[in-house]
Amino acid sequence: MNDSDLAQAADWLRAAQRVCVLTGAGVSAESGIPTFRAADGLWEGHRIEDVASPGGFERDPALVWDFYNARRANARVVTPNPGHYALVALEDRWGDRFTLATQNVDGLHRIAGSRNVLEVHGSLHRTQCLRCCKVADRGLEPLGDAPECPLCDGRLRPDIVWFGESLPEDIWAAALHAAAECDVLLVVGTSAVVHPAASLIPIAKRAKTPGAKVVEINLTPTEASRHADIGLYGPSGQVLPKLVALLGEPVA
Numbered sequence: 741m742n743d744s745d746l747a748q749a750a751d752w753l754r755a756a757q758r759v760c761v762l763t764g765a766g767v768s769a770e771s772g773i774p775t776f777r778a779a780d781g782l783w784e785g786h787r788i789e790d791v792a793s794p795g796g797f798e799r800d801p802a803l804v805w806d807f808y809n810a811r812r813a814n815a816r817v818v819t820p821n822p823g824h825y826a827l828v829a830l831e832d833r834w835g836d837r838f839t840l841a842t843q844n845v846d847g848l849h850r851i852a853g854s855r856n857v858l859e860v861h862g863s864l865h866r867t868q869c870l871r872c873c874k875v876a877d878r879g880l881e882p883l884g885d886a887p888e889c890p891l892c893d894g895r896l897r898p899d900i901v902w903f904g905e906s907l908p909e910d911i912w913a914a915a916l917h918a919a920a921e922c923d924v925l926l927v928v929g930t931s932a933v934v935h936p937a938a939s940l941i942p943i944a945k946r947a948k949t950p951g952a953k954v955v956e957i958n959l960t961p962t963e964a965s966r967h968a969d970i971g972l973y974g975p976s977g978q979v980l981p982k983l984v985a986l987l988g989e990p991v992a
């Protein structure tokens with residue numbers, strides 16, 4: 741990552757009225773949560789269809805709960821990293837003109853202090869009852885491989901958007917609006933291969949004229965790179981704090 745690109749990204753941010761951020765598993769990597777598509781990725785040893793699809797849950801709910809209980813156990817022992825806290829600082833600066841859409845289900849953005857967080861793929865912290873449909877925040881304590889609803893004894897599933905499932909309508913509508921309206925979109929730690937989340941990137945560029953400036957923050961170029969105006973390549977836990985530090989004090 742070169743200093744002139746960092747300075748250019750900071751200039752675009754300083755001039756932005758509205759800022760949107762899209763994060764993926766990479767922003768939590770330095771906290772100790774494995775990403776999905778790296779060699780040691782989460783999907784290792786598990787076919788996606790078996791553990792992150794409605795069909796997989798129908799076929800073997802205990803296997804799926806084992807997979808999610810393992811991720812809950814991992815999320816229970818990690819803490820936000822400087823990248824999460826830098827995004828909190830951006831929200832402090834732009835207030836309600838800042839939106840953070842995350843594909844992550846680990847809850848670390850909220851734990852770090854982010855407020856306006858759109859969890860487009862759900863959350864490890866929540867369960868959904870298949871009988872009474874109650875969605876409940878159940879923290880990250882172990883849930884066993886056949887947890888039941890405390891209200892109606894129905895079977896519980898993770899409140900996670902699986903492959904082949906649509907995203908929560910209200911959350912997705914808010915993410916679309918934020919991407920379409922923003923002046924700068926930061927794309928942080930995502931391979932940008934999963935849709936429709938990845939479509940927020942071209943939407944930010946094309947929804948209005950002039951389109952948003954897109955800044956990619958990643959270890960390597962990705963599917964997002966072709967839409968990016970600038971790529972800041974390095975660990976997000978280092979790049980984001982540098983970017984925030986360059987912004988200086990907000991002009992009153």
Ligand code: BV8
Nearest residue numbers: 764765766769775776777843903904929930931934935976
């Ligand atoms: C839907 C919950 C239909 C599970 C997840 C063909 C083409 C296009 C689309 C499709 C297609 N075939 C099927 C589809 C649709 C499918 C899809 O996109 N598939 C992909 C794989 C091709 N999408 C769906 O099924 C979606 N639903 O389409 O429904 C529909 C429509 C209308 C009505 C009804 C139905 C649902 C998608 C949601 C799936 N659920 N998560 C769980 O988490 O357990 S997706 C899963 O992938 C995670 O949420 C994850 O966040 C997401 C994206 O992955 P990333 O976050 O990007 O993670 P990854 O490992 O890939 O990359 C990490 C990046 O970080 C890397 O670039 C790495 O370099 C970088 N990095 C690492 N360390 C650092 C770093 N960067 C900075 N600093 C570091 N330190």
Ligand code: ZN
Nearest residue numbers: 869872889892
């Ligand atoms: Zn219930």
